[in-house]
Amino acid sequence: MVHLNILSGLFALASIATAQCGSGTPDATVTGSGNSFTAKKGSSNVYSGSDYHAAIQAALDSISSGQRVAVIASGSIGTNTISIGSGKVFEGCGTINVGNKAGRGAIESLNTVGAQIPYLTMTGNPYFGLRFYGTRNLVLGKITFNLSGGLAIRFDRDQAANSDVKMDVISCTGASSHCVETWNISGLKINQVIAKNVGESGLLLQKTTNAEVGLVDGNNVGAGTGYATLRFANENGHNNGNYNINIRINKVVSRGGGRGIFCVSQSGAVQIESVDLASNGNNAILIENCYNVKIVGGTVDGGGEVRLSARSEFANNKDISITLKVDNNTVRESPCGDNTTFNISGNAKKNIC
Numbered sequence: 001m002v003h004l005n006i007l008s009g010l011f012a013l014a015s016i017a018t019a020q021c022g023s024g025t026p027d028a029t030v031t032g033s034g035n036s037f038t039a040k041k042g043s044s045n046v047y048s049g050s051d052y053h054a055a056i057q058a059a060l061d062s063i064s065s066g067q068r069v070a071v072i073a074s075g076s077i078g079t080n081t082i083s084i085g086s087g088k089v090f091e092g093c094g095t096i097n098v099g100n101k102a103g104r105g106a107i108e109s110l111n112t113v114g115a116q117i118p119y120l121t122m123t124g125n126p127y128f129g130l131r132f133y134g135t136r137n138l139v140l141g142k143i144t145f146n147l148s149g150g151l152a153i154r155f156d157r158d159q160a161a162n163s164d165v166k167m168d169v170i171s172c173t174g175a176s177s178h179c180v181e182t183w184n185i186s187g188l189k190i191n192q193v194i195a196k197n198v199g200e201s202g203l204l205l206q207k208t209t210n211a212e213v214g215l216v217d218g219n220n221v222g223a224g225t226g227y228a229t230l231r232f233a234n235e236n237g238h239n240n241g242n243y244n245i246n247i248r249i250n251k252v253v254s255r256g257g258g259r260g261i262f263c264v265s266q267s268g269a270v271q272i273e274s275v276d277l278a279s280n281g282n283n284a285i286l287i288e289n290c291y292n293v294k295i296v297g298g299t300v301d302g303g304g305e306v307r308l309s310a311r312s313e314f315a316n317n318k319d320i321s322i323t324l325k326v327d328n329n330t331v332r333e334s335p336c337g338d339n340t341t342f343n344i345s346g347n348a349k350k351n352i353c
């Protein structure tokens with residue numbers, strides 16, 4: 001439970017974030033509506049005109065590291081990208097509607113140190129809503145995506161790695177892909193990921209180490225797919241050549257959708273304290289070629305099988321330990337894993353080694 005107290009204290013540390021979006025005296029602001037926007041740095045105009053994106057970028061470009069922009073206005077940036085530099089604090093207080101530009105984020109912070117987005121509400125169908133790589137000490141606060149498609153938050157795979165990323169509460173509806181997809185992060189703390197009516201994953205961790213997550217809550221996530229409310233893939237958790245536990249998840253809730261929890265492709269090193277999974281359309285839990293996965297407690301009611309399996313391309317499951325109450329479902333281990341420990345209560349059928 002110690003790590004929970006750490007999590008709840010985390011966001012007090014973000015020094016510049018305010019108690020409410022835009023409160024206090026932001027160093028720069030974007031105001032206006034329709035086709036008339038004004039960006040100011042202090043009392044000086046840095047943009048006046050009809051282009052919402054240009055107003056926002058002018059405000060960001062006018063501040064220096066350690067300063068804050070509050071975008072009070074709502075509007076559409078089209079297929080443009082907002083770029084946040086090192087140490088800059090971006091508060092999206094209005095609703096930022098975005099377009100879809102292949103391979104790009106509507107908002108990006110690339111190769112930066114200490115960028116912060118304490119507040120943001122985004123609508124639209126972005127390729128990536130937020131795109132990051134090469135970040136250090138990135139802080140995301142209360143971020144709400146009400147999308148009609150796209151992928152909400154993406155850390156790129158084939159770019160510089162990231163370290164010490166913090167997120168408070170990330171909420172997504174309507175993404176056709178993932179709510180949060182990471183690659184190559186060392187040091188990740190997330191308070192909550194809340195995903196509803198999302199096409200692929202709620203939280204997808206890949207090549208990420210030293211992660212602490214409070215809650216992942218998925219409702220109708222990944223329906224008709226093999227994705228999951230919480231998915232670990234591509235050697236997630238593998239750290240310095242071993243699978244010692246370094247991924248800690250406090251709670252996973254999932255209803256309907258595709259899978260509840262899915263660990264695949266040589267991931268693991270994870271301890272999940274508690275799960276509450278019901279009526280998942282695919283496996284409530286699937287663990288496939290994973291190493292050192294511990295589920296400490298919780299319930300599964302109905303849905304697809306709780307399944308330990310293996311593909312021949314990678315080594316079999318190893319050191320999987322599962323304590324769960326499973327009702328109206330089956331727990332199946334096939335093939336037999338190496339050093340599996342089950343403690344299953346409830347009315348589930350058990351087909352285990």
Ligand SMILES: *[C@@H]1O[C@H](CO)[C@@H](O)[C@H](O)[C@H]1NC(C)=O
Pocket residue numbers: 123146147
């Ligand atoms: C999300 O956006 C849609 C329109 O795109 C709107 O009808 C709905 O009320 C919004 N939902 C929330 C929770 O803001």
Ligand SMILES: *[C@@H]1O[C@H](CO)[C@@H](O)[C@H](O)[C@H]1NC(C)=O
Pocket residue numbers: 157158159160161183184207234
């Ligand atoms: C990020 O992960 C990918 C996939 O494993 C890997 O190819 C790449 O080298 C990594 N990048 C860095 C900078 O570590």
Ligand SMILES: *[C@@H]1O[C@H](CO)[C@@H](O)[C@H](O)[C@H]1NC(C)=O
Pocket residue numbers: 294319320321339341
């Ligand atoms: C079996 O796995 C548990 C973790 O579930 C681990 O603590 C133990 O050391 C493993 N035993 C062997 C013999 O590897």
Ligand SMILES: *[C@@H]1O[C@H](CO)[C@@H](O)[C@H](O)[C@H]1NC(C)=O
Pocket residue numbers: 301327328347
């Ligand atoms: C699921 O299992 C519980 C506990 O045994 C039982 O009370 C409930 O009726 C079952 N629900 C269904 C839909 O079978």
Ligand SMILES: *[C@@H]1O[C@H](CO)[C@@H](O)[C@H](O)[C@H]1NC(C)=O
Pocket residue numbers: 323324343345
């Ligand atoms: C098995 O799980 C129950 C909770 O359902 C717990 O009380 C018990 O201590 C567990 N047994 C072992 C050997 O871990």
